[in-house]
Amino acid sequence: MKRRLLGAGGIVGGGLLLVLLRLLQLIVVQGGELARQAEGQHQQRMTLVPRRGAIVDRHGEPLALSVPAEDLYIRPRQAAVDLSQHAPVLASTLNVSLQAVTRALSSPAPFVWLKRQATVQEAAQVRALGIPAIGSVETQRRFYPQGVLAAPVLGFTNIDAQGLEGVERAYDRYLRGEPAEIVGERDALGRTIFAQGDEVPPRALNVRLTLDAGLQYLAERELTRAVQETGAVAGTVIILDPHTFAVLALAQVPTFDPNTPASAPAEARRNRAVSDCYEPGSTLKGLLAAAALDAQVVRPEERIFCELGSYRVGRHIINDHHGYGWLTFAEVLQKSSNIGAAKVGERLGKEAYYAYLRAFGLGRVTAIDLPGEIPGFLSSPQVWSRINLVTISFGQGIAVTPLQLACAYAALANDGVLMRPYIVQEVFDAEGRVVKANNPERLWQVVRTDTARQLVGLLEKVVDQGGTGWRARIAGVRVAGKTGTSQKVDPRGGYSARGRIASFIGIVPADQPRLVVLVVIDEPKTGVYGGEIAAPVFHAIARQALVHLGVLTRPPFSAPPPMLSPPVLSPPRLRPVANAAPAASLTPAVVGGEPNFVGLSLRAAMTTAWRNGLRVHTRGSGYVVHQAQQRDEETGEVTYVLTLAPVGEVHP
Amino acid sequence: MQRSPRWGQYVALAVVGLGLALAQVWVRLQVVAVGYALSNARQLVATLEGERQALEAQWRALTAPARLAELATQRLGLAAPRPEQVVRVP
Numbered sequence: 083m084k085r086r087l088l089g090a091g092g093i094v095g096g097g098l099l100l101v102l103l104r105l106l107q108l109i110v111v112q113g114g115e116l117a118r119q120a121e122g123q124h125q126q127r128m129t130l131v132p133r134r135g136a137i138v139d140r141h142g143e144p145l146a147l148s149v150p151a152e153d154l155y156i157r158p159r160q161a162a163v164d165l166s167q168h169a170p171v172l173a174s175t176l177n178v179s180l181q182a183v184t185r186a187l188s189s190p191a192p193f194v195w196l197k198r199q200a201t202v203q204e205a206a207q208v209r210a211l212g213i214p215a216i217g218s219v220e221t222q223r224r225f226y227p228q229g230v231l232a233a234p235v236l237g238f239t240n241i242d243a244q245g246l247e248g249v250e251r252a253y254d255r256y257l258r259g260e261p262a263e264i265v266g267e268r269d270a271l272g273r274t275i276f277a278q279g280d281e282v283p284p285r286a287l288n289v290r291l292t293l294d295a296g297l298q299y300l301a302e303r304e305l306t307r308a309v310q311e312t313g314a315v316a317g318t319v320i321i322l323d324p325h326t327f328a329v330l331a332l333a334q335v336p337t338f339d340p341n342t343p344a345s346a347p348a349e350a351r352r353n354r355a356v357s358d359c360y361e362p363g364s365t366l367k368g369l370l371a372a373a374a375l376d377a378q379v380v381r382p383e384e385r386i387f388c389e390l391g392s393y394r395v396g397r398h399i400i401n402d403h404h405g406y407g408w409l410t411f412a413e414v415l416q417k418s419s420n421i422g423a424a425k426v427g428e429r430l431g432k433e434a435y436y437a438y439l440r441a442f443g444l445g446r447v448t449a450i451d452l453p454g455e456i457p458g459f460l461s462s463p464q465v466w467s468r469i470n471l472v473t474i475s476f477g478q479g480i481a482v483t484p485l486q487l488a489c490a491y492a493a494l495a496n497d498g499v500l501m502r503p504y505i506v507q508e509v510f511d512a513e514g515r516v517v518k519a520n521n522p523e524r525l526w527q528v529v530r531t532d533t534a535r536q537l538v539g540l541l542e543k544v545v546d547q548g549g550t551g552w553r554a555r556i557a558g559v560r561v562a563g564k565t566g567t568s569q570k571v572d573p574r575g576g577y578s579a580r581g582r583i584a585s586f587i588g589i590v591p592a593d594q595p596r597l598v599v600l601v602v603i604d605e606p607k608t609g610v611y612g613g614e615i616a617a618p619v620f621h622a623i624a625r626q627a628l629v630h631l632g633v634l635t636r637p638p639f640s641a642p643p644p645m646l647s648p649p650v651l652s653p654p655r656l657r658p659v660a661n662a663a664p665a666a667s668l669t670p671a672v673v674g675g676e677p678n679f680v681g682l683s684l685r686a687a688m689t690t691a692w693r694n695g696l697r698v699h700t701r702g703s704g705y706v707v708h709q710a711q712q713r714d715e716e717t718g719e720v721t722y723v724l725t726l727a728p729v730g731e732v733h734p
Numbered sequence: 735m736q737r738s739p740r741w742g743q744y745v746a747l748a749v750v751g752l753g754l755a756l757a758q759v760w761v762r763l764q765v766v767a768v769g770y771a772l773s774n775a776r777q778l779v780a781t782l783e784g785e786r787q788a789l790e791a792q793w794r795a796l797t798a799p800a801r802l803a804e805l806a807t808q809r810l811g812l813a814a815p816r817p818e819q820v821v822r823v824p
């Protein structure tokens with residue numbers, strides 16, 4: 083028995099020894115090589131491409147997003163059946179032409195794209211059709227939910243999500259993000275079992291613009307309306323914050339839809355505010371005036387003879403639109419006399435004038451964080467003749483970009499300090515942490531503070547009755563501004579016979595500047611003067627912008643005494659409610675020392691509360707049927723809670 | 735016949751070893767199963783996140799001021815309020 087056991091034990095032990103030796107061979111001798119082979123079979127390296135970051139406005143409103151999409155392809159040779167029968171249904175599902183689908187299905191190529199960047203829904207519908215040899219690759223699609231809004235600023239991307247224009251290009255390295263590589267184990271079917279690292283693609287960084295989508299929308303709306311009404315070929319509007327030089331709105335016509343950039347011509351995609359230049363015309367007189375006042379070569383009340391409208395400079399004759407005699411320097415600005423400006427320019431001298439223009443940022447790029455900026459044109463004073471000095475004094479013979487001019491006037495509104503304009507406020511990650519911030523950057527003092535303030539005061543007269551820019555006036559707000567009318571340069575030489583550019587640049591409120599607004603209308607057909615064409619556009623934009631920003635909070639008419647003259651009411655057809663005064667007792671609207679809102683429409687109740695500085699909270703819609711007071715225990719503020727009901731739904 | 739205590743120890747050791755080996759296999763299977771579940775869950779998260787982003791994009795497009803203004807003016811016949819009609823509630 084013992085022998086048998088020993089025999090069996092020997093056999094088993096020998097077997098185990100063999101196994102042990104084999105194990106040693108596999109682990110120790112061949113271990114390294116086998117481990118590498120196993121790793122190759124079980125593990126896969128995956129590159130996760132981050133979804134492109136979002137672009138949002140200053141309040142977080144998304145202007146550009148990336149959404150999941152799929153690239154659909156077909157391998158025609160793999161299909162054993164005739165695929166052409168599926169062409170109609172594929173064409174309608176994918177919203178592409180039947181011709182293109184038929185061509186793809188019958189292609190002799192081994193691999194053909196059926197549709198790039200198809201929506202996830204489209205891809206799912208195609209998969210449900212069960213057509214053989216069709217596959218897909220996950221990708222992303224850039225989507226601009228607001229359509230044309232701020233399109234030249236945003237720019238666009240190509241099909242591979244690379245920024246080609248605008249902020250998409252300037253901030254591409256942040257928006258694109260860094261791909262991440264992970265290693266994962268896979269099974270025999272190629273499915274990932276688990277990965278060493280996060281399988282969710284890394285998130286790229288997002289960009290917050292200085293633009294205010296609300297201001298941008300109203301600027302685009304008013305500009306589009308003006309261009310249509312005047313028959314102009316183009317237009318530009320810039321709204322700047324003069325204390326930071328943050329661009330709040332940058333609108334242009336023509337523009338394009340960044341969702342389909344290829345369908346727009348190149349001139350619609352170009353950002354005209356930074357890539358186009360024009361002769362500023364009389365808007366440059368504001369800068370001349372600032373320079374002349376700062377250099378103390380003229381005083382506002384100083385009288386200048388304007389030659390009755392015709393002034394000879396060598397063999398050239400300078401004309402004014404009206405023949406003026408003696409005008410004060412303030413009136414030269416107000417009436418935009420070319421001759422008055424020419425004489426002041428001559429007094430200032432070309433070297434000094436050139437130095438001031440350069441200091442205002444003309445003839446050099448502003449260095450805004452947008453691609454494609456040009457420096458405009460400002461020649462060296464060494465080559466200026468007398469006539470050059472004279473014409474540049476009223477804005478001819480010099481070319482500026484709209485942004486340069488807006489910045490120069492923003493410097494005047496900013497107590498003479500020029501800053502670098504910027505359009506991106508910050509770059510932030512998915513958790514909202516700021517990775518890069520663009521802070522306002524002071525460049526230099528162009529003119530003294532008192533000069534800048536004095537000039538803004540003079541520019542207010544331009545908008546007064548009798549000034550060229552009176553159409554820019556806004557009731558209840560002080561406005562400073564300057565009109566401009568310039569001839570367009572003819573590509574064949576000289577000036578165009580009919581092409582004019584009408585412009586207006588203004589500062590509001592003039593006493594506490596919040597906005598600098600530039601309006602440029604290119605080749606209007608219904609008129610030519612800046613005061614006639616561009617000033618009304620400025621008025622419309624600036625007034626609404628001030629309401630939007632809460633600067634203009636009260637209507638431009640005097641408010642009636644509290645509660646004694648309720649706003650115009652259409653007599654509410656209400657049956658009296660139990661605790662409400664009847665409609666007939668609404669005048670006066672104060673009952674027992676308490677304001678009485680009952681019976682008023684929502685609008686009338688709001689207006690009444692607004693004019694009397696009362697806080698109200700409303701429920702429902704229609705007419706006020708009940709009111710109650712709520713007092714905040716901490717602040718002691720009283721809020722009137724108004725319950726409203728539509729006519730006919732009031733129950734006694 | 736009296737069994738030698740050494741053999742009992744060997745058998746016990748073998749049973750323990752077998753148990754450990756089975757436990758190792760069981761743990762490995764669990765890891766794989768959890769790995770599958772985790773991978774599926776992550777895929778689901780990614781898909782749902784993608785759907786959320788697509789829906790958000792759609793919502794933003796539908797509520798874009800330009801579109802609302804067009805609907806208000808052309809379909810509903812509304813007009814922008816005059817300045818005196820704008821009331822800012824304190």
